Amino acid sequence: MKNRKLAILGGEPVVPKLSTYQSIGARESDAVKKVLESQCISGFYGSPGPEFLGGPQIQSFEASWAERFEVRHAVSVNSNTSGLIAAMAAIGLGPGDEVILPAWSMSATAMAPLFYGGIPVFADIDDETFCIDFEHVKSQITSRTRAIIAVNLFGHPARLADLKALADQHGLYLIEDNAQAPLGSENGKLCGTVGHIGVFSLNYHKHIHTGEGGMCVTNDDDLALRLQLVRNHGENLVTAEGINDISNLIGMNLRMTEMSAAIGLVQLDQIDQHVSRREQIATRLSEGTADLLGWQPPKVRDHCRHNYYCWVVKYSAEEVGVPLTDFSRALTAEGFPNFTRYLPPLYMLPVFQKRQAIGRNGFPFSLSDIEYPPGLCPVTESLHDDGVLLFEPCAWEISSEICDSLVEAVRKVYNQREALPRTS
Numbered sequence: 001m002k003n004r005k006l007a008i009l010g011g012e013p014v015v016p017k018l019s020t021y022q023s024i025g026a027r028e029s030d031a032v033k034k035v036l037e038s039q040c041i042s043g044f045y046g047s048p049g050p051e052f053l054g055g056p057q058i059q060s061f062e063a064s065w066a067e068r069f070e071v072r073h074a075v076s077v078n079s080n081t082s083g084l085i086a087a088m089a090a091i092g093l094g095p096g097d098e099v100i101l102p103a104w105s106m107s108a109t110a111m112a113p114l115f116y117g118g119i120p121v122f123a124d125i126d127d128e129t130f131c132i133d134f135e136h137v138k139s140q141i142t143s144r145t146r147a148i149i150a151v152n153l154f155g156h157p158a159r160l161a162d163l164k165a166l167a168d169q170h171g172l173y174l175i176e177d178n179a180q181a182p183l184g185s186e187n188g189k190l191c192g193t194v195g196h197i198g199v200f201s202l203n204y205h206k207h208i209h210t211g212e213g214g215m216c217v218t219n220d221d222d223l224a225l226r227l228q229l230v231r232n233h234g235e236n237l238v239t240a241e242g243i244n245d246i247s248n249l250i251g252m253n254l255r256m257t258e259m260s261a262a263i264g265l266v267q268l269d270q271i272d273q274h275v276s277r278r279e280q281i282a283t284r285l286s287e288g289t290a291d292l293l294g295w296q297p298p299k300v301r302d303h304c305r306h307n308y309y310c311w312v313v314k315y316s317a318e319e320v321g322v323p324l325t326d327f328s329r330a331l332t333a334e335g336f337p338n339f340t341r342y343l344p345p346l347y348m349l350p351v352f353q354k355r356q357a358i359g360r361n362g363f364p365f366s367l368s369d370i371e372y373p374p375g376l377c378p379v380t381e382s383l384h385d386d387g388v389l390l391f392e393p394c395a396w397e398i399s400s401e402i403c404d405s406l407v408e409a410v411r412k413v414y415n416q417r418e419a420l421p422r423t424s
């Protein structure tokens, strides 16, 4: 292939203009229209009775979800964030209890324990899969540890079986933040279903979506009931028979609407196609660029399925010979939408640095001597600073021709890297 002029130097971009992925179609529209015509756009009531569990679309969505993910219970909520908070309530988390979770995730993972006075304890990540580092989790278990939250980040499973065994051995709960990894799996076990509770996101950016929404799954009858109570003003029901432990059952309104559930039913029916499509795109991108030195496409652990919520390349500026930001800029100029920073290590957020969460007196940090100094999780910090280049296959309409052009864009920039303009 001849060296065409780089787009960043005024040449033609390699990638045609992309349009956003069209994932809502006629079936979703019809489903919503039927709900509107039924006049029942939310079937919930926050008091005892059949309406406590929601209307027909909610119940049908939950039943289908439980079947698809092979779990006893699916409890819908209005977001993954709500689901994580409900999970912390359901396990009975209390002030001063420690929860070990990864430094690299969306902030909601680390906020959830704070609502019940729990203390997040950060573990570093594995530098190949970007998921929580098992050994670091193990070394941070104390008599105050109550739970571990594993995040199946970017669509790759954390070491779920090992984490579950560790949790069981120490009498801890394992919660999975599975916002990004529906149909991801480890040894044939679906992500989200290994821990005591798994939480899925149905927000606009995820594999399948309902506008806003989330789903909690569990095989434990008691946890399922507690999740349902937290979702819907549980304090009104705690006098009911069979509810002995009323701790943390001050309920909220975390309910999903009938319209969202109706969309969710259609999307769930297509989840295999949505996930396979991303796998195909990611596989092609990986295969087409695997030979480049200093450019490492996503690795998949043995016996795991990665669903490629994000396609994340590990980049070595030393080996490529160009700073990551300059490479990324040139790639963007070629029409390849990419970005170089996910989220900062979560302990760098002001809530941890200033130790101020609930009220003004440092609660819950005042109950603990856990600290959050810079340097706490070196792998997360260095990958965040200049270690990875990310692309969201979820976001774009990508034909196989476009996919080839994305590969070509990487190769074009790589081959002419010595000519790239430098910003630093």
Ligand SMILES: *Cc1c(COP(=O)(O)O)cnc(C)c1O
Binding pocket: 078, 079, 080, 081, 082, 105, 106, 108, 109, 151, 177, 179, 180, 200, 201, 202, 203, 213, 214
């Ligand atoms: C998207 C996401 C969330 C939050 O999901 P919402 O449904 O928007 O509340 C939490 N954790 C991770 C890892 C996510 O990717």
